[in-house]
Amino acid sequence: MDYDIIGDVHGQDGKLVALLGKLGYRIKGGAYRHPQGRMALFLGDLIDRGPGQLEVVTIVRRMIEAGSARSIMGNHEWNAIGFGLRDPEGPDFLRPRTESKIREHKAFLEQVGMDTPLHEELVAWFATLPPLLDLGDLRLCHAWWEPGSVDTLRAAMNGDGALDEAFLVASYRKRSLPWQALERLTKGCEIRLPEGVSFLDHNDIKRKDIRVRWWDAAASGYRDAALVPEGQRDRLPDLPLPSEITLGAVSEVPTFVGHYWLSGEPAIQNAKTAVLDYGAGLDGPLVAYRWNGESELSNAAFVSVGSRPM
Ligand SMILES: [Mn+2]
Structure with a gap:
């Protein structure tokens, strides 16, 4: 199977539609699919910031249901779950709704409506997203493939990759092991x-x-x-x-992450690591890597749409 790995979309439905088109995906039976059977892999952070919050989630969900995409969880989905769910052991939400957290989540809340049935339904869907994807010949997580945290998370993932509910609840308790594992994977080192x-x-x-x-x-x-x-x-x-602290590629398996809001011409970080976030949430390009099974990554495989105004 060949894959198109796509960086943080952040509610930019126009860029997503343009990128899927450029990669050759076409709508068939209500979902974008690739005529050669390629699959899109999303690195998380589908939401927050852009004008098409629901549009982006809907496009990705339909692709996942059609078998033409998979997506992992970014820090913005992790935050959104905590913002949306009440703490089963306390009076507040898992991620208390302070002014700054409402501000960070503003575009999403305005477009979806706070505490509407749609909001609740989307939060439940975010909770189904796996924190990492290991396909053998390639690996994805949102920010940092830290081996110890990967082991912690793998032990808490069910057959579909979703995190166990008790683990997810515990991940909002600062300094807990579940918290540390999701911090590292979705926010980095x-x-x-x-x-x-x-x-x-x-x-x-x-x-x-x-x-x-x-x-x-x-x-x-x-x-x-x-x-x-x-x-x-x-x-x-x-x-x-x-x-x-040891820096460098974490393994011999190509590893893709988003999150870091890089600038300049998209380029690999090394033969085994590629960051695909170039700030599409604001005025940067939405970037994909077209992977055809290679074990050494190459700058020729980037595809992007929308660019930073000079
Ligand atoms: Mn992020």
Whole structure:
């Protein structure tokens, strides 16, 4: 089976329709399908930000039902589940509805309606999405294939890949093992900066943890391994990362992730790792990788639509 792996769509139905068309998918019997039987694999973060929240979810669901796609869970679906479900052991929602969490989820809530039957139904569907997909010759997760967390999650997945309900509920308890596993897989590798050091993120919020390019074996220090706004890099110390952190491809199996909002011409991170998120949620392109069974990834396999205005 050959696969088209697709990065974070974030409610951009126009870009999704254009990309599926460019990849050769056509609507037949109500769902996009590929005439040669290829399958689309979505990396999660279908929702939040864009104008077509329901449209994107509907397109992907119909493809999954038709057998022409599969999708994993991104941090935005994980958040949406916690936002939508009440804590069975407490008075609040699993992810308390603070002002900032409502703001992050605004496009989705406005288009779907908060606590409507449709909202509840979509949340139930998000909970069916597997946190990872291992197809033997390729692997997908939203942000970081961290082997220990992968084992934790595999043990909690049912035959369809969905997480066990008790595990999912426990994943909203900060510092629990289920929480840590989903944090790592859907949000990536975060490292605390040395005492007294911080930087400003894209929203000018002060941060004391950096996200690192876990796939980059050439990076070794806080300054060169961090994913930070370029203007902030000089604030980070030119010191080696803690010795327990090893960066580089996690295995010999090609691994695809989204999440990282890269810029520039889409390119592989190394022969075994490709990040497919280039900020389609706002003005970036929606990016796919056309995989035909190769064990060494190549820049020639990227297909994208919509681009950042210059
Ligand atoms: Mn994400």
